[in-house]
Amino acid sequence: EDKVVQSPLSLVVHEGDTVTLNCSYEVTNFRSLLWYKQEKKAPTFLFMLTSSGIEKKSGRLSSILDKKELSSILNITATQTGDSAIYLCAVFSGTYKYIFGTGTRLKVLA
Amino acid sequence: NAGVTQTPKFRVLKTGQSMTLLCAQDMNHEYMYWYRQDPGMGLRLIHYSVGEGTTAKGEVPDGYNVSRLKKQNFLLGLESAAPSQTSVYFCASSYDDRSSYEQYFGPGTRLTVT
Numbered sequence: 001e002d003k004v005v006q007s008p009l010s011l012v013v014h015e016g017d018t019v020t021l022n023c024s025y026e027v028t029n030f031r032s033l034l035w036y037k038q039e040k041k042a043p044t045f046l047f048m049l050t051s052s053g054i055e056k057k058s059g060r061l062s063s064i065l066d067k068k069e070l071s072s073i074l075n076i077t078a079t080q081t082g083d084s085a086i087y088l089c090a091v092f093s094g095t096y097k098y099i100f101g102t103g104t105r106l107k108v109l110a
Numbered sequence: 111n112a113g114v115t116q117t118p119k120f121r122v123l124k125t126g127q128s129m130t131l132l133c134a135q136d137m138n139h140e141y142m143y144w145y146r147q148d149p150g151m152g153l154r155l156i157h158y159s160v161g162e163g164t165t166a167k168g169e170v171p172d173g174y175n176v177s178r179l180k181k182q183n184f185l186l187g188l189e190s191a192a193p194s195q196t197s198v199y200f201c202a203s204s205y206d207d208r209s210s211y212e213q214y215f216g217p218g219t220r221l222t223v224t
Contacts, residue, residue, distance in 0.1 A: 004152075032211045042114075042200065042215035043153075088153070092211045096141065096160065096168070100153040 002027040006089050006101035014109050017079050021104045023089030024071040033065055033072050036088040038103070043088055046074070079108045112136055116201050116216035123191045123223045131186040131219050133201030141204045142184040143168070143213070144176060146197040153200065159184055191223045 007022045023033065032050045036043035047056040049065035049072060056063050060077045076083055086103040093099065114135045123129055133142065140161050145153040155168030157176040165176045173195060175187045184203075188195060201216040 034211065034213075036215075041217040045212050045214070048211055090153075090213075096143065096155070096158040096166070098143075098153075098155070098213065102150055102152040 002091070002093065002097075002099045004089055004091050004099045004101040006087075006104050008104060009102070010105040010107070012107045012109065013079055015080060017108075018075065018077045019079060019106060021074040021076075021087050021089075021106070022071065023074070023101055024069075025089075025091045025099070026070065027091050027093045027099060029093040030067075030091060031094055032092045034090045034092060034098075035063055035072075035074050036090065038086040038088055039084075046087075076106075079106075081108050081110050084108045114201055114203055114214050114216035116199075116219050118219060119217065120220045121222070123188075123221065125192060125223060127191050128187070128189050129191065129221075130188075131199055131201075131221075133184045133186070133203075133216055134182055135184075135201075135203040135214070136182060137203060137214065138181070139203035139205055139214070140181075142178065143202045143204075144174070144184065144186045145200045145202065146170065146195075147200060147218075148197050156186065156199075188221075191221075193223045195221065196223045197221060 004025045035046040047063045054065040088103045089101045090098045143158045144156040159165045159178040162181040199219045202213040204213045
């Protein structure tokens, strides 16, 4: 059975800290791995990683895909209170199939 | 562009009542999806559509029906609501799976069945 596991389940840090969120997967047909940020409403897209694009960076956020270890990390440096959210990892395995993890809930304290 | 919109935002139903959730997208996306999100469960696919007039079952389709009569709209129906259907429902859309894998999500509908 395909699955995506995220860790930790939740995390509390102080502003300015650096955090690393983990996503591991077991899927039969890997096409890409996506990271989303979910605040109060809809998940919003952060990054997509594929075999041809294993590292992405945007401002203080960066993500790496390790195809050998079947995992990905999302790094957030110099965290701010606005980074507080649930971070979702999903693996796309073709056509309609996106397998989502349960998310990591990040809380950044001022 | 409004992106993906959902109506209603909130709804409370009694057991046995029916309702329809509406999803609309203005990005000319071929693929549309309905998910439910429950605590500790992640997003689970209910039904999806690969184009106008086509629908298919996802991971948890029981108790739900869908229709995609127009490309921009995807409706989710609950014929006889049950308390187990209390959840947050998200609609999403994407281009076809050959060009882009990113999904765009609507703001969600919080449904409570009492």
